[in-house]
Structures are given as C-alpha cells and as structure tokens.
Amino acid sequence: MEGFEHLGFLIQFEDKGSDGDFLSQAAPIFANSDPDMPAVPVPASQVLGWLLQNIASSLEHVTEKNPAKENGPPSGSDQDVVKASPSVRSPCFIEGVSKSSYVKQASDLKNSSLKVINCHDSVIYILAPLRYATIYGCSDATIVLGAVGKAVRVEHCERVHVIIAAKRVCIANCRECVFFLGVNHRPLIVGDNHKLQVAPYNTYYSRLEEHMTEVGIEATINRWDDTLELGMIDPHNSLSHPAGVSDAQAESATRLDPDHFTKFLIPNWLEGESTGSTKDNPFPLTDPCLTSQQKNVNALSPTDEEEV
Numbered sequence: 001m002e003g004f005e006h007l008g009f010l011i012q013f014e015d016k017g018s019d020g021d022f023l024s025q026a027a028p029i030f031a032n033s034d035p036d037m038p039a040v041p042v043p044a045s046q047v048l049g050w051l052l053q054n055i056a057s058s059l060e061h062v063t064e065k066n067p068a069k070e071n072g073p074p075s076g077s078d079q080d081v082v083k084a085s086p087s088v089r090s091p092c093f094i095e096g097v098s099k100s101s102y103v104k105q106a107s108d109l110k111n112s113s114l115k116v117i118n119c120h121d122s123v124i125y126i127l128a129p130l131r132y133a134t135i136y137g138c139s140d141a142t143i144v145l146g147a148v149g150k151a152v153r154v155e156h157c158e159r160v161h162v163i164i165a166a167k168r169v170c171i172a173n174c175r176e177c178v179f180f181l182g183v184n185h186r187p188l189i190v191g192d193n194h195k196l197q198v199a200p201y202n203t204y205y206s207r208l209e210e211h212m213t214e215v216g217i218e219a220t221i222n223r224w225d226d227t228l229e230l231g232m233i234d235p236h237n238s239l240s241h242p243a244g245v246s247d248a249q250a251e252s253a254t255r256l257d258p259d260h261f262t263k264f265l266i267p268n269w270l271e272g273e274s275t276g277s278t279k280d281n282p283f284p285l286t287d288p289c290l291t292s293q294q295k296n297v298n299a300l301s302p303t304d305e306e307e308v
Helices: 002-009 044-059 208-215 287-300
Strands: 092-095 101-105 113-117 123-136 142-155 161-172 178-183 188-190 197-200 228-230
Touching: 044 188, 044 228, 092 101, 123 208, 142 208, 161 208
Parallel strands: 092 113, 101 123, 113 123, 123 142, 142 161, 161 178, 161 188, 178 197, 188 228
Antiparallel strands: none
C-alpha cells in the first residue's frame, strides 16, 4: 500500500476532487478512502488493472491537457512535453469508412493525434507523423500508421491487420487481429483478447524514416515480440467470463508463423509528388521472416523462361 501511494508523485487525478496527496483517495476500488483510517485490503491485480486502465485512457487526452510551452525551445529534460496550440488540440477523426481505401498524408493532417473509429472492410493509410493514435471498433480492415511518437491504442477491433511504427502500443479487447509492429517499448496487452498475433513491421513509404526521426522512433530497437500481458479478464463480462469461472489472466499474443510473413506494399501513387529517402523497411527482421519474405518475392518474380 505504501508503494502504491508513492505512485501519487507520478499520477494525479485533477478531475477527481482530490488534493493529490493520496492516490487511494482517487481510486473507487478502495471502500475506505480516509487516509487516517486503516485501508481495506484489495487484491493487487485489481489495483494494477485500475491503474493500467486509467493510464491507457489518459494517453488519448494528454495532447489536449498539456499547455503550450510559452518561452523558448524545450530543454533536454522536457522533450516529451507535447506543445499544443488551438489548431492541434482536437484529434483528427476518421470514422465510418466502409469497403474502400482511404489515405491521409502529412499535408492533410494539422493535428498531432488521430482516431480511426468504426471502419470496416477497408484499407486505411496514414502516411504521416503523429503523437498519439487510437484505433477503435474496426473490423475486417488493414490499417497502416506511419510514425507515432508517443502511443497507439487499439481497442475493440476484430479481424484487423494493423501495421504500426510507434514508441508504444496498447492493445485492449481485440479478437483475431494481426499486429505488424515496429515499437521501441514492450507492447502492452490488456483486457479480454482472443487469437492475437504479432510480427515485425513489414512495410515502408518514401518519407517513413523522415517521419520516424521527427517523432523520435528508433529503427534499431524493435520489441515487437516482447509483449506484456497485464490485468485480468473482466469478471462482470458474462460472454468472456461465465459464472463460476475464476479470474483468468489476460490472453497473450502468439508470433505469426514466419511462413505467413510477407512485405506489405504501399502503392507509390498514394504518396503523390511526395518523395523521401526510404527505400526499404527500416526495422530489422528475424532470419525466418527474411527467408519467408524473399521466398514470396521470388514467387512473384518472373522466371527467365517467362521473361523470354
């Protein structure tokens, strides 16, 4: 409990009516929030789940809450502070795309955050640098996110292929999705997930490395397969957690079979007149994935006899 209260130095709930002295006062899971009285015991897994849920949801709103720096450039100690202005505080929404292709370039986006919501049976390309991105409620789609410097949250999606270059990614309550990741930190998996697969990042576009540098993503570090499963399945969800079944640990993701790994090609015409220096996937691949990718390339290349 003492360690939990120490987290109050890092986590504050300004909208909970708390003075910030005790983190437990902001947590509804504690029946007794009076710091002068003995704390009511609560399972550590429940506390952890509550913390993760609040941290993940707050990532989507950090851009709106952080005020702009008023004087001078940021110092080395505050490079992660998001500089907000009235034109970029509200996220850009891509909503309800169905049975079509959709493209957003850097020149199309004036916001530092983006939300892709309720898109189905589509291919969506976001070829731009961002701070935050959310993918929510999508199904049977392929979504490409160019470079996200802070965090991506993918939630309540089904049968979606997501290609992400980002600092961090959080996956929650998704089913039968495949994630092709280029991430600098461990992917976080929380909630009720089923049949998730992860694989290395598998695409590129001409300005990808330029955008990665702009938002601070390192291509030499990719922790795509070092997933971290946290939290318990919601015991109140009767579909995933029938009555009489004890709490179950969140389901982990499996590695995609290397034989199914292939390069995802972004058509050149999508970039218009935009040109950059990236000629290939900047993230390193495992040997099995490289072998599979080369085999697929060879299968698509014409033989000498066919050329003649």
